[in-house]
Amino acid sequence: MNQLFNGNGIFPKGPKNEAYAQYFQGTSYLNMLSTTGVNIGNVVFEPGCRNNWHIHHKGGQILLVTGGRGWYQEWDHPARLLVAGDVVNIPPETKHWHGAAKDSWFAHIAIQVPAEGASNQWLEIVDDAQYNQLYYKMSSL
Template sequence: MNERFDGNGIFPRGEINKAYARYFQGTSYLTMLSTEGVKIGNVVFEPGCRNDWHIHHKGGQILLVTGGHGWYQEWNQPPRRLSAGDVVHIAAETKHWHGATADSWFAHIAVEVPAAGAGTEWLEPVTDEAYGRLARGGAE
């Protein structure tokens, strides 16, 4: 199933993610599953799409991978390849990025950990050079 993932999963792929497009390289899709109490979104990345480096202040985030193959990387750490069933706990104040591999769609449920004053700080893009090294088996 995972090898043929086309971005359509158990949750709706939704519309092109225009609200956050400036923080992504490539095309992503967003469907908010919950905005009450805990914000939960289904995020789908086309092959090669990734978001910029960013930090979740105060609350952190949890990613539940539901399809395809992707990458997760924390600043000054090796990248981690992700597949359906993987869970990523992102502590508050951790600089990181995530996105699809170059040859696969990728989908995850993003859960924002609630906290007073929580917010996201968007930083620099993941460069094409750094991302390209992942496809060739190298690390950032």
């Protein structure tokens, strides 16, 4: 399925993610599946798209990968390749980023863990040099 994934999965892709575009390198799409009680969004990344480093204060986040290939990386840790079926539990106060592999669409369900006073802090971009190193790492797997 990963080879054929084109961004259209079991949940509708949704419109271009204009509200958060300034925090992404490349084009992403966002379809909010729920905003009642728990915010749950289907996020789809075009090949090479990734979000900036960021921190979820207080509540954390859970990612459920539904298609394609992508990356998840915590600050001062190696990046982890993600494929459909992977689950990432991101504790609060963890600086991280996630996004598509250079040659693949990528989709995940993003679940914001509810907490009083929860917020999201967007930080620096994942620059091309840093990101391109992952491509070479993946091609050697």
